[in-house]
Structures are given as structure tokens and as C-alpha cells.
Amino acid sequence: MANNRLRDLRARLRDRRLDALVTTCLPHVRYLSDFTGSNALCVVTAERALIVTDTRYKDQVREEAKGFASRIAKGQLFDELPASSILSKARRIGFEHALLPVAHLNRLEKLFPRKRFVGTDGIVQSLAAVKDATEIAHLRAAAAITDAVFGEILGLLRPGMTESEVAAELSYRQRRRGAEGDAFEVIVASGPHAAFPHARASDRQLGTGELVVLDFGCRVQGYHSDLTRTVAIGKPSAELRKMYRTVLEAQARALDECRVPMRARDLDAIARGHIRREGLGKYFSHSLGHGLGLQIHEDPKLSAKSSAVLVAGNVVTIEPGVYVPGVGGVRIEDDVALGTDGNELLTRSPKDLIIL
Amino acid sequence: MANNRLRDLRARLRDRRLDALVTTCLPHVRYLSDFTGSNALCVVTAERALIVTDTRYKDQVREEAKGFASRIAKGQLFDELPASSILSKARRIGFEHALLPVAHLNRLEKLFPRKRFVGTDGIVQSLAAVKDATEIAHLRAAAAITDAVFGEILGLLRPGMTESEVAAELSYRQRRRGAEGDAFEVIVASGPHAAFPHARASDRQLGTGELVVLDFGCRVQGYHSDLTRTVAIGKPSAELRKMYRTVLEAQARALDECRVPMRARDLDAIARGHIRREGLGKYFSHSLGHGLGLQIHEDPKLSAKSSAVLVAGNVVTIEPGVYVPGVGGVRIEDDVALGTDGNELLTRSPKDLIIL
Numbered sequence: 001m002a003n004n005r006l007r008d009l010r011a012r013l014r015d016r017r018l019d020a021l022v023t024t025c026l027p028h029v030r031y032l033s034d035f036t037g038s039n040a041l042c043v044v045t046a047e048r049a050l051i052v053t054d055t056r057y058k059d060q061v062r063e064e065a066k067g068f069a070s071r072i073a074k075g076q077l078f079d080e081l082p083a084s085s086i087l088s089k090a091r092r093i094g095f096e097h098a099l100l101p102v103a104h105l106n107r108l109e110k111l112f113p114r115k116r117f118v119g120t121d122g123i124v125q126s127l128a129a130v131k132d133a134t135e136i137a138h139l140r141a142a143a144a145i146t147d148a149v150f151g152e153i154l155g156l157l158r159p160g161m162t163e164s165e166v167a168a169e170l171s172y173r174q175r176r177r178g179a180e181g182d183a184f185e186v187i188v189a190s191g192p193h194a195a196f197p198h199a200r201a202s203d204r205q206l207g208t209g210e211l212v213v214l215d216f217g218c219r220v221q222g223y224h225s226d227l228t229r230t231v232a233i234g235k236p237s238a239e240l241r242k243m244y245r246t247v248l249e250a251q252a253r254a255l256d257e258c259r260v261p262m263r264a265r266d267l268d269a270i271a272r273g274h275i276r277r278e279g280l281g282k283y284f285s286h287s288l289g290h291g292l293g294l295q296i297h298e299d300p301k302l303s304a305k306s307s308a309v310l311v312a313g314n315v316v317t318i319e320p321g322v323y324v325p326g327v328g329g330v331r332i333e334d335d336v337a338l339g340t341d342g343n344e345l346l347t348r349s350p351k352d353l354i355i356l
Numbered sequence: 357m358a359n360n361r362l363r364d365l366r367a368r369l370r371d372r373r374l375d376a377l378v379t380t381c382l383p384h385v386r387y388l389s390d391f392t393g394s395n396a397l398c399v400v401t402a403e404r405a406l407i408v409t410d411t412r413y414k415d416q417v418r419e420e421a422k423g424f425a426s427r428i429a430k431g432q433l434f435d436e437l438p439a440s441s442i443l444s445k446a447r448r449i450g451f452e453h454a455l456l457p458v459a460h461l462n463r464l465e466k467l468f469p470r471k472r473f474v475g476t477d478g479i480v481q482s483l484a485a486v487k488d489a490t491e492i493a494h495l496r497a498a499a500a501i502t503d504a505v506f507g508e509i510l511g512l513l514r515p516g517m518t519e520s521e522v523a524a525e526l527s528y529r530q531r532r533r534g535a536e537g538d539a540f541e542v543i544v545a546s547g548p549h550a551a552f553p554h555a556r557a558s559d560r561q562l563g564t565g566e567l568v569v570l571d572f573g574c575r576v577q578g579y580h581s582d583l584t585r586t587v588a589i590g591k592p593s594a595e596l597r598k599m600y601r602t603v604l605e606a607q608a609r610a611l612d613e614c615r616v617p618m619r620a621r622d623l624d625a626i627a628r629g630h631i632r633r634e635g636l637g638k639y640f641s642h643s644l645g646h647g648l649g650l651q652i653h654e655d656p657k658l659s660a661k662s663s664a665v666l667v668a669g670n671v672v673t674i675e676p677g678v679y680v681p682g683v684g685g686v687r688i689e690d691d692v693a694l695g696t697d698g699n700e701l702l703t704r705s706p707k708d709l710i711i712l
Contacts, residue, residue, distance in 0.1 A: 038554065055641065056554045097459040102451070102475055105458050119458055168531035175524035185537060198394065198412045285411065 003067055005032050005127060009044055012123050019090035020045040021123060022108065024077070025099050027294040028124040030222060033065040041077040042068075043086050050086045052077045078107045087112060094120040122299065129291050129299040130313035135223060136337050136344075139292065139315055142179065142225035143335050143346035145218050149173040150229055150349045157356050159208045159233055163188040166214070167201035174218040183217030183224040184296050194230075194329035197286055197321060208234035211244070211328045213321075217296070224296045226317050227347045228333035231354045240330075243280065243322050244353050247330045250274040250320040254288060255345070258318065260338050264306040271320040272304065280322045289317035292335055314338045315346070359423055361388050361483060365400055368479050375446035376401040377479060378464070380433070381455050383650040384480040386578060389421040397433040398424075399442050406442045408433045434463045443468060450476040478655065485647050485655040486669035491579060492693050492700075495648065495671055498535065498581035499691050499702035501574050505529040506585055506705045513712050515564045515589055519544040522570070523557035530574040539573030539580040540652050550586075550685035553642055553677060564590035567600070567684045569677075573652070580652045582673050583703045584689035587710045596686075599636065599678050600709050603686045606630040606676040610644060611701070614674065616694050620662040627676040628660065636678045645673040648691055670694045671702070 009032060013021055021044050029035055029042040029051065037057040043050045049068045053061050054077075061070040073080045081087060093112075095105060097119030108117055131139070152173055157166065167186040175181065189199035191210040199213075206212055210233050217225040230244065250271040257270050268288040275284045287303030292315050300308030302316055310316070319333030335346040365388065369377055377400050385391055385398040385407065393413040399406045405424045409417050410433075417426040429436045437443060449468075451461060453475030464473055487495070508529055513522065523542040531537065545555035547566040555569075562568055566589050573581040586600065606627040613626050624644040631640045643659030648671050656664030658672055666672070675689030691702040 056552070095458070097462070098457050100458050101454050102456050102458055102461050103453040103477075106453070106475070119462070121459075164531065164534075168528055171531065172524055172528035175520065175527070178520075181541060196412070 006044060006049055006067065008127050009124065010046055012127070013044070013046070013094065016094065016120065016123075018092050018094040018118060018120070020087055021094045021120070023096055023099075023124065024104065025096060025124070028096075028128070031124060031128045031294055033068050035061055035065040035068070036222070037061060039077070043081065045086060045090055048086050050084055052080045052084070076107070078104060078111060082111055087115065090115065092116050092118055094118050094123065096120060096124075125299045128293055130311060131293060131315050131337070132313070135293065136315065138221040138223035139225065139335065139337065140346050142183070142218050142220040142223055143227070145174055145177045145179050145220065146216065146225040146227045147347055147349045148177055149216075150214070150227060153214070154231070154354065154356065157206065157212065157231065157233060160205050162203050162205050163190055163193070163201040164203055166206070166212075170214065170216045174216070179218030179220060180222070181219055183219055183226055187213065187215035189213045189329065190233075191328060192326055195323045195325050195327060197323050197329065197331070206233050209236055210234075211236055211240050211330060213329055213331050215331065215333065222294050224292055224294075225347065226292055226296060226333060226335055227349060228319055228331045229349055229351070230330045230332060231356060233356055235355055240328055241353065242278075243324065243328070243330045246275055246278040246280055247320050247322055247332050248351060248353075251318060251332045251334070251351075254318045254320065255334065255336065255343075258310070258336065258338065258343060260310050260312050260314070260340060262310045264300050264302045264308040264310055265304055267310065268302050268304050268306065271318070275320060275322060283322040283324050284320060285323060286321065289319050289333070291316050310338055312338055312340045362400060362405055362423065364483050365480070366402055368483070369400070369402070369450065372450065372476065372479075374448050374450040374474060374476070376443060377450045377476070379452055379455075379480065380460065381452060381480070384452075384484070387480060387484045387650055389424050391417055391421040391424070392578065393417060395433070399437065401442060401446055404442050406440055408436045408440070432463070434460060434467060438467055443471065446471065448472050448474050450474050450479065452476060452480075481655045484649055486667060487649060487671050487693070488669070491649065492671065494577040494579035495581065495691065495693065496702050498539070498574050498576040498579055499583070501530055501533045501535050501576065502572065502581040502583045503703055503705045504533055505572075506570070506583060509570070510587070510710065510712065513562065513568065513587065513589060516561050518559050518561050519546055519549070519557040520559055522562070522568075526570065526572045530572070535574030535576060536578070537575055539575055539582055543569065543571035545569045545685065546589075547684055548682055551679045551681050551683060553679050553685065553687070562589050565592055566590075567592055567596050567686060569685055569687050571687065571689065578650050580648055580650075581703065582648055582652060582689060582691055583705060584675055584687045585705055585707070586686045586688060587712060589712055591711055596684055597709065598634075599680065599684070599686045602631055602634040602636055603676050603678055603688050604707060604709075607674060607688045607690070607707075610674045610676065611690065611692065611699075614666070614692065614694065614699060616666050616668050616670070616696060618666045620656050620658045620664040620666055621660055623666065624658050624660050624662065627674070631676060631678060639678040639680050640676060641679060642677065645675050645689070647672055666694055668694055668696045
């Protein structure tokens with residue numbers, strides 16, 4: 001696994017005339033090496049691959065990071081690099097400029113005054129955006145737990161329950177079913193509160209005739225699920241029902257027309273166009289979706305401005321929504337693995353409006 | 357609140373001959389302004405204070421960030437700065453060099469080619485390390501929830517239960533009692549697994565005669581609690597009991613002798629010295645504790661190398677531990693608010709060895 005990833009990374013480095021890549025981004029380190037520790041510096045050159053970590057992970061790094069040499073630092077991780085000699089032949093060394101703090105670059109430049117450090121963007125991200133079968137199996141397993149918990153929660157929701165109580169149940173039940181934890185802080189947003197797409201979960205009580213947005217997910221082997229369903233507590237108004245129908249249709253169209261290769265922005269436009277034609281365009285205030293993997297937000301981005309092209313192996317969320325101030329909100333989200341011979345819907349919870 | 361903090365920040369800037377500070381560190385933005393959004397750039401000068409965020413937080417930023425001007429960015433947050441003119445008179449502008457990514461500094465230097473950007477370290481951290489009464493009230497409330505849940509879990513622990521099941525209960529019960537969420541990923545480490553101080557929670561079942569380390573906490577108004585207790589499932593061996601007694605005594609000494617002003621490293625030495633004299637010195641492999649506030653790890657650091665001096669208003673963890681490979685581990689941790697007229701123990705769970 002890691003060996004294919006190193007091979008692909010090295011091809012990208014050659015394309016950019018880089019002799020090495022340095023990263024301290026933990027999901028990137030994990031992606032390249034399978035090392036799961038919480039403190040790591042990873043360096044890959046054409047011939048060598050090294051992880052520097054601290055004494056807590058002395059045994060673990062050897063066990064997990066096959067094909068990588070390892071060093072245990074007593075102090076700062078970067079200070080181990082000269083003695084490792086891994087960069088001795090490298091001249092142009094890439095670093096991730098959107099992620100690496102200035103102090104770390106300063107340290108590298110001080111340790112290696114004659115080398116050239118080159119800011120790069122998206123190298124590991126572009127590799128990680130294409131999932132292999134093992135990764136898709138983990139994503140599928142995470143999605144299955146989240147689906148099962150959505151099924152359970154329907155039996156619990158009732159007027160008077162607070163958003164926070166619902167969030168606690170969703171989180172708890174995912175762990176009880178074997179999840180490593182939440183994929184992100186659970187969102188439960190009801191009534192007018194649901195009109196804020198960034199709402200979390202508050203002490204607000206669910207009220208009759210309201211829509212409730214439930215947006216949650218979990219982690220399995222580090223891989224994330226991300227599901228949103230919107231359900232009604234008692235019969236909702238005609239306005240809310242129209243919002244629901246519009247989002248559901250937009251999502252169905254995007255799922256139907258999603259294929260590879262395709263420009264991500266074109267997929268965004270399919271969902272957005274439908275919502276606009278229904279007169280709700282200005283209420284769909286975020287992008288259509290995002291890649292999903294060892295991080296909750298990965299490439300490719302599915303937005304109106306995205307330059308990404310969808311390819312086989314991408315796993316993405318498709319999550320249109322409308323948010324009408326003072327009225328309420330609707331979002332419907334699934335996780336989809338894209339393939340040449342059709343897509344696999346990883347999340348399979350029902351989507352017809354559920355009225356509890 | 358925020359006004360005192362701005363006043364104190366401005367004094368620090370004057371001391372360092374800085375005309376402004378730029379930060380994108382969300383806990384720092386929240387500390388200075390009370391703004392709780394998930395995307396923010398904050399600039400403070402001698403006369404002005406500005407937050408740039410995105411359209412999701414248009415109303416919220418005005419409501420929360422009293423005394424700050426706000427701007428809503430359509431694209432990158434930094435690109436709003438020239439039009440805001442907040443930096444027009446500034447010459448030396450501080451940024452947090454251990455936190456700011458290289459790409460952001462590059463962007464600033466491109467937007468303001470004639471200004472000098474100066475890497476700084478620890479300015480906001482040093483302010484945030486001294487808590488006021490409101491902050492201590494939030495920390496106390498978080499600690500009380502965590503204590504209550506520790507009391508509840510004692511009735512549930514039994515041989516055969518998995519670490520993950522225990523972790524799910526701890527997390528769930530804190531939320532049920534009003535916590536905003538976990539302070540960090542819950543640690544439940546049993547038997548030989550407890551010998552890894554960085555263990556999380558696995559599918560391992562609790563066994564009879566084993567010690568179980570429970571390390572967990574929650575958030576209230578953004579402020580964290582952090583409690584560790586080690587309990588026995590059935591009667592433990594003499595070796596484990598000695599480990600427990602040694603850590604308990606070390607922690608009691610540190611709590612007893614902790615006063616202000618005092619060098620943090622001297623407090624570390626009190627606990628470490630006791631453990632060393634009991635012959636377990638090499639098994640206490642981490643530092644004594646850390647500051648606690650809007651972040652789970654803050655200043656002051658309580659370690660053998662720390663240059664910090666403890667002062668009134670610091671809130672710190674005191675958490676010695678010993679970890680004997682193949683045998684087990686013990687850690688006991690409390691949160692303490694330091695004061696001139698004595699300290700307040702925020703966590704109050706019992707510490708005599710509990711044998712279930």
C-alpha cells in the first residue's frame with residue numbers, strides 16, 4: 001500500500017524537479033506511511049523515506065511505517081534531519097506552503113543554508129484524492145455505521161428534546177457500533193436555527209412542525225463518513241415541504257449525472273441550476289460537496305469555482321442545501337465513490353421526507 | 357472583558373515596538389474578541405481592532421466581537437486587509453511564527469510590500485495564561501461535569517467491558533450533563549495497554565486485577581477540563597499498588613507545594629524527585645502538567661525544562677504518571693487554579709485507590 005503511494009509521490013516530485021518533500025501534516029504522513037502517531041515529520045526523496053517522531057512512538061513507528069526509516073527525536077523533530085543525512089544529496093526540497101508554519105521553514109533554512117526550499121501545494125492531496133479498494137472499504141464501513149445510527153435516532157426524536165441531546169445520542173451510538181469517534185462535531189439544527197448552515201447543536205428544543213437537520217459522521221481506520229438528513233417533527237408547512245422537495249430533486253440530479261471524467265464545477269451547476277429554477281438559488285449558500293478520506297475535507301472540491309476534474313477513485317459528498325432566514329433549512333448529503341463503471345453510494349439512508 | 361484583553365495586548369505590542377498583531381489562530385481570536393466562528397483573521401493596532409470572516413458569520417461577528425470592526429470576505433480573508441486600511445499607519449507588524457503558514461506570510465508580504473512583518477511567539481499565549489474570574493467559573497463548571505461523570509462510570513466498569521465502550525460512556529455522559537463536547541479524544545487504557553501514556557481506547561477488554569487509566573474532559577463555553585483517575589478492576593498486584601501509591605504521593609506533594617510565584621520546573625522537580633526516590637523515575641516519561649483554558653494545552657508548561665514562573669490566575673493540570681512496560685500504568689491528574697491566597701482545586705474526584 002504505502003509502497004505504491006511512495007512510488008506515485010516520487011513521480012510527482014520528478015515532474016516538479018523536486019529532490020525531496022518534507023511534511024508534518026499528520027493525515028499526509030499517515031497516508032504515505034500508515035504511521036498513526038500524533039507527532040511526526042516525514043521526508044521522502046527519490047531513494048529514501050524517513051519518519052522522525054518522539055520516544056512515545058518508538059516501537060509503533062517501526063511496526064506501522066513499513067518501508068520507512070525512523071528516528072526518535074529528543075527535542076525538535078527538524079533538528080534530527082542533518083544527522084539522518086536524508087537530505088544530503090537533495091538540492092530542491094519541497095514543503096507544503098499552505099500548511100507549514102513560518103518558524104518551521106526558518107528552522108529548515110537555518111539547518112540547511114545551502115539548500116533551496118520550494119513551496120508546493122496539493123501534491124499529497126492529489127494522490128490521496130484517488131482511493132484504492134482498501135480505503136473505499138473503510139469509507140464504506142464508516143458510512144454503514146452512520147446509516148445504522150440514523151435509523152436508530154428516528155425512534156428517539158420527539159418535540160421537547162434538545163438539539164444537544166440528539167447530538168449526544170448520535171455520537172454515542174456511532175461509538176457503540178464500533179466507530180473510533182465522530183468525524184466532526186455533530187450538527188443538529190432545528191426550526192429557524194436550521195437556517196444557519198454552520199449551526200452546531202444548542203439547548204434549543206425540537207418543536208412541532210419543524211425541520212431538523214442532522215449532519216454527522218464517524219471514523220473507521222481513520223476514514224470518515226459524512227451524512228446529512230433533514231426530518232420533520234410533525235407536519236411541516238407547505239414552504240418547508242417545497243424547500244425539502246427542491247433540495248431532494250437537486251441532490252438526485254447531481255447523483256444521477258455524476259460520472260467520470262467530469263468537471264466538478266459542472267456537477268455543482270447541475271444541483272445549483274435546479275435550485276435556482278425553483279426560485280431558491282440565493283438560499284444555497286455553500287458548495288455542493290468535498291472529497292472525503294483520512295480528512296473530512298479533501299480534494300476534489302465540488303464548487304462553482306473548482307478547477308477539479310472528477311476521476312475514478314474519488315470519494316465525494318454531494319450535499320445541496322437551502323437556508324431561509326427565519327424559516328428553516330434543508331440539507332441532504334450522501335457519500336459517493338466514483339468509478340468508471342458507475343458509482344457506489346456509500347450512505348444509504350432513506351431520503352423521502354420522514355415526518356415523525 | 358475583551359476590552360481589558362485588547363488593552364493588555366496593546367501594552368505587549370508597545371513593549372516589542374510592534375504597530376500591529378495579525379492572528380488567524382481561532383482560540384486567540386476568541387480570547388481577544390469573544391468571536392467563536394470557525395474562520396477568522398484578526399488584526400489589532402494601537403487604535404483599531406478588526407475581524408475578517410466569511411458570509412456565514414455576518415451577524416454573529418457583530419454580536420459577539422464587541423469593540424471590533426468586522427469585514428465579510430468573499431474570497432481569501434487576507435485580501436480584505438488593504439481596503440480596510442487598518443494597517444495603513446503600521447510599519448512593524450507582528451505575526452505568530454509558530455502558527456502562521458508560510459503561504460499566508462507570503463500573501464501578506466505581497467499585499468504590503470513596504471511593511472515589515474516580524475515573527476513573534478507567545479504574545480497572546482502569555483495573556484491567556486492568566487485567567488479572570490469569568491474564565492475560572494467556566495473551567496470550574498467543566499471540571500464539575502467531568503467529576504460527576506467519573507462518579508457515574510464507577511458503577512458501570514466491570515471485567516469484559518471494552519475500553520472503547522467505557523470511552524463512549526464518558527463522552528456521552530459529559531454531553532448529557534451539558535458539556536459542549538469532549539475536551540480531547542477520551543483515553544481509556546487498561547492492563548499492559550496503560551503502560552503507553554499516549555494510548556487512546558481500543559477494543560481491549562478490561563481484565564480482573566488490572567489498573568485502568570481514565571483520562572477525559574469536556575468543554576463549557578469553550579473552556580476545558582482535564583481529569584485522570586486510575587482505578588482497579590479487582591485487587592491489583594503489590595507492584596501495581598506501589599506504582600499507584602507513588603504517583604498519588606507525588607501528586608499530593610506537587611499540589612501541596614504549588615504556590616505563586618514559583619518556577620514551573622521546581623514544581624515538576626518535586627513530583628519527579630519523589631517518583632525517582634521510589635525507584636520509578638525512569639517510568640515517569642512526560643512532563644508534570646500544562647495550562648488549561650480555551651485550549652487543552654496552554655501556557656504555562658510544567659516540565660523539567662520550562663522557563664515559566666507560576667503566577668496567580670494560572671490554571672494548570674498536575675498529572676504525574678508511571679508507565680512500566682508489560683505491567684501497566686498509573687496517572688492521576690487534577691486541574692488547579694492558582695491564587696495569591698491559596699489554590700482552588702477544580703477537579704474533586706476521589707483519589708484513594710478504588711478497587712471495583
